[in-house]
Amino acid sequence: MNWYQWFSLTALVICLGSLILHAVRLIRLGNPKDFSQPIGKTGSAMPYAFVGAMSPAKKESAFLHMPTYVAGIIYHLGTFLSIFLFFLILAQINFTEWVNWAIAGFLLISGLCGIGILIKRIVKKQMRELSNPDDYISNALVSAFHLITAFAILSPVPHPSYFVFTGLLLLYIPIGKLKHTIYFFAARYQLGCFFGWRGVWPPKHP
Amino acid sequence: MAKLSNDIAEKGLSVLKDKNNGKLIAHLNSCVHCGLCADSCIYYRSMPEAKFIPAKKVDLVSSIYRRYCTFSGRVFPGLVGARDLDEETIDEMVDLLFGACTMCGRCTVHCSIGVDISYLVRTGRTMLSNMGLVPKTLQSTIDSAITTGNNMAISDEEFVETLEWLGEDLQMEVDDDTAHIPLNQVGKDMLYTLNPREPKFFPLSISAMAKVFYAAGERWTLSTKMYDVTNYAYYSGNIGEAGVIAQRLYDEMEKLGAKKCILAECGHGSRAFRWEGPNYIRKPYPFEVLTSIELMADYIRTDKIKLDPGKNPDRVTLHDPCNLVRSGGILQEQRYILKKACLDFVEMNPHGNDNFCCGGGGGQLAMSEYNERRINIAKLKADQIIATGAKVVVTPCHNCVDQLTQINVTFKLGIQIKTVAEVVADAIVLNENENTSK
Numbered sequence: 001m002n003w004y005q006w007f008s009l010t011a012l013v014i015c016l017g018s019l020i021l022h023a024v025r026l027i028r029l030g031n032p033k034d035f036s037q038p039i040g041k042t043g044s045a046m047p048y049a050f051v052g053a054m055s056p057a058k059k060e061s062a063f064l065h066m067p068t069y070v071a072g073i074i075y076h077l078g079t080f081l082s083i084f085l086f087f088l089i090l091a092q093i094n095f096t097e098w099v100n101w102a103i104a105g106f107l108l109i110s111g112l113c114g115i116g117i118l119i120k121r122i123v124k125k126q127m128r129e130l131s132n133p134d135d136y137i138s139n140a141l142v143s144a145f146h147l148i149t150a151f152a153i154l155s156p157v158p159h160p161s162y163f164v165f166t167g168l169l170l171l172y173i174p175i176g177k178l179k180h181t182i183y184f185f186a187a188r189y190q191l192g193c194f195f196g197w198r199g200v201w202p203p204k205h206p
Numbered sequence: 207m208a209k210l211s212n213d214i215a216e217k218g219l220s221v222l223k224d225k226n227n228g229k230l231i232a233h234l235n236s237c238v239h240c241g242l243c244a245d246s247c248i249y250y251r252s253m254p255e256a257k258f259i260p261a262k263k264v265d266l267v268s269s270i271y272r273r274y275c276t277f278s279g280r281v282f283p284g285l286v287g288a289r290d291l292d293e294e295t296i297d298e299m300v301d302l303l304f305g306a307c308t309m310c311g312r313c314t315v316h317c318s319i320g321v322d323i324s325y326l327v328r329t330g331r332t333m334l335s336n337m338g339l340v341p342k343t344l345q346s347t348i349d350s351a352i353t354t355g356n357n358m359a360i361s362d363e364e365f366v367e368t369l370e371w372l373g374e375d376l377q378m379e380v381d382d383d384t385a386h387i388p389l390n391q392v393g394k395d396m397l398y399t400l401n402p403r404e405p406k407f408f409p410l411s412i413s414a415m416a417k418v419f420y421a422a423g424e425r426w427t428l429s430t431k432m433y434d435v436t437n438y439a440y441y442s443g444n445i446g447e448a449g450v451i452a453q454r455l456y457d458e459m460e461k462l463g464a465k466k467c468i469l470a471e472c473g474h475g476s477r478a479f480r481w482e483g484p485n486y487i488r489k490p491y492p493f494e495v496l497t498s499i500e501l502m503a504d505y506i507r508t509d510k511i512k513l514d515p516g517k518n519p520d521r522v523t524l525h526d527p528c529n530l531v532r533s534g535g536i537l538q539e540q541r542y543i544l545k546k547a548c549l550d551f552v553e554m555n556p557h558g559n560d561n562f563c564c565g566g567g568g569g570q571l572a573m574s575e576y577n578e579r580r581i582n583i584a585k586l587k588a589d590q591i592i593a594t595g596a597k598v599v600v601t602p603c604h605n606c607v608d609q610l611t612q613i614n615v616t617f618k619l620g621i622q623i624k625t626v627a628e629v630v631a632d633a634i635v636l637n638e639n640e641n642t643s644k
Contacts, residue, residue, distance in 0.1 A: 025228075026232060032227060032228065034485060035485050035487075035488065035489055036484045036485065037490065037494075037495070040535055049320070060316040061240070061242035061243060061245075061316050062318070064245050072318070125256070126241065126254075126255075126259065127241050129262070130239050130256060130262055130265070131239055131287075132285075132287025133284065133285050133286075134285055135239050175278045176278065177286075180319065183232055184319055184320070186231075186235075187232050187322070188320040190229045190320075194322065194325075199535030200531075200532065200533065200534070203537075204538050206537055206553065206557060206558040
């Protein structure tokens with residue numbers, strides 16, 4: 001392996017190590033003990049917390065903002081795909097040409113979705129007031145990651161800059177808000193516990 | 207505000223430095239500032255300024271957490287938006303966490319990530335409470351409860367006198383000289399609680415519930431020592447004071463040996479005692495806790511009371527108290543009751559878990575300094591009510607009754623505001639021979 005591949009691999013280990021530490025801490029702490037008498041079941045609330053409550057029909061944050069919601073979904077799919085491809089590229093596993101073009105096309109779209117979300121953050125005054133530098137950097141880095149990955153898989157041999165960029169992104173993940181990769185699941189788990197215990201989720205029909 | 211000393215700042219920060227609270231750590235690290243929660247907030251909907259976006263309120267707390275409790279916040283505060291806990295931050299916290307949030311939890315349900323926003327606002331309030339920065343108006347309500355046993359500082363004599371004439375009133379109402387409102391009786395099945403606004407301003411809601419108990423043949427009692435279901439320390443975030451108030455009701459239950467504690471129609475009171483109380487005092491209750499709504503629904507289901515909906519012929523709509531419904535799981539019971547007790551029941555839109563707060567929650571009614579905002583946000587509720595065409599708005603919460611009463615006057619709605627017990631009492635058929643219009 002070249003130095004840039006080693007760099008990206010080292011960054012991956014640091015990133016994963018850090019995220020695992022966060023995850024282990026959250027799992028170890030678990031849910032605070034609740035002394036109240038439950039009227040619902042957290043077990044049945046948990047699937048709802050992760051699936052039903054996330055559906056666009058149930059969330060104003062989705063159905064009142066469909067373009068942003070759809071862009072966000074595509075953007076996240078592109079991110080997962082780009083991370084998956086990083087492992088394949090490192091392992092030098094190749095697809096056929098038409099699959100590479102299809103993936104690159106999707107990553108172009110998902111990258112543009114990310115850029116669109118970034119533009120919204122820059123253009124809207126209220127979003128600017130809500131944002132800190134990390135919000136812009138995280139969004140820009142991940143969007144660029146999609147596009148650079150698209151170029152990488154279309155190249156016979158990925159350019160060294162791909163590995164350097166990916167390494168930098170991986171090192172940045174534990175620093176800023178991108179660590180919501182872990183905390184998203186913890187927050188929804190906690191919410192499932194809270195609303196399930198009190199019989200709010202899964203929702204009853206009025 | 208005056209210069210913040212390190213000692214005082216440390217009292218506030220100690221709340222965030224709890225390394226054993228997985229729930230707090232999870233929610234503090236989760237917000238991605240997408241801003242999509244904005245439209246779920248009644249403050250933002252009424253006054254669309256960035257500072258009212260729920261994520262902004264979350265950020266007030268989480269930015270301090272990042273500054274003092276995370277590596278990146280300590281090393282690169284500017285990069286991750288980590289803030290010092292200074293005078294400016296504190297002024298903003300007081301204004302937005304106390305003065306611009308009813309902790310209704312609507313944003314939590316609709317958050318794209320699942321951040322428990324109202325929990326974090328309450329955490330911020332706990333920080334301010336630890337630093338002695340609870341608005342004086344709210345704190346005085348808590349002080350009254352701590353020093354006198356009820357938040358309206360009603361004397362025992364005044365309370366007993368009120369109940370005596372309500373008892374006489376009940377006898378006339380049900381035409382039975384033996385009917386009465388039992389006080390401090392040991393070994394009854396139920397201890398019933400009250401919102402002190404009832405003996406002070408709305409005594410008829412006590413009569414209404416007494417009539418329901420009478421009709422059901424219930425073995426119940428009130429306590430003159432501890433009847434206050436409210437716990438405004440839940441709103442201030444002062445865990446110690448909230449524990450003192452919860453412990454008192456717990457002690458009274460034990461002293462009177464009642465099997466069930468029945469919580470009056472009070473959203474935050476129900477939440478504070480049923481759900482938060484055991485955690486304030488760090489032990490489970492050895493008795494059952496029920497809301498009067500669940501109890502009345504059960505009376506109807508089991509035919510302990512009979513209702514004639516024809517006695518409530520006007521169109522009725524329901525306002526769902528946030529703490530009872532969205533954070534308390536009581537959603538169907540009040541609807542079941544109203545469908546049995548009224549001829550024409552219609553829902554607001556949205557309703558249930560998605561209902562808008564009336565604007566009186568979060569201790570807003572106790573904090574007169576934020577009155578203007580409280581009335582501004584109420585327009586949303588007024589519009590909801592108007593759209594139903596209802597003549598009567600029913601709500602199982604005395605806080606909501608107060609806010610709805612002000613909404614009624616301010617927006618000239620010309621409606622009646624009632625509790626569920628009042629509607630049920632109006633519909634009760636005491637005598638089988640009584641004509642019914644079912």
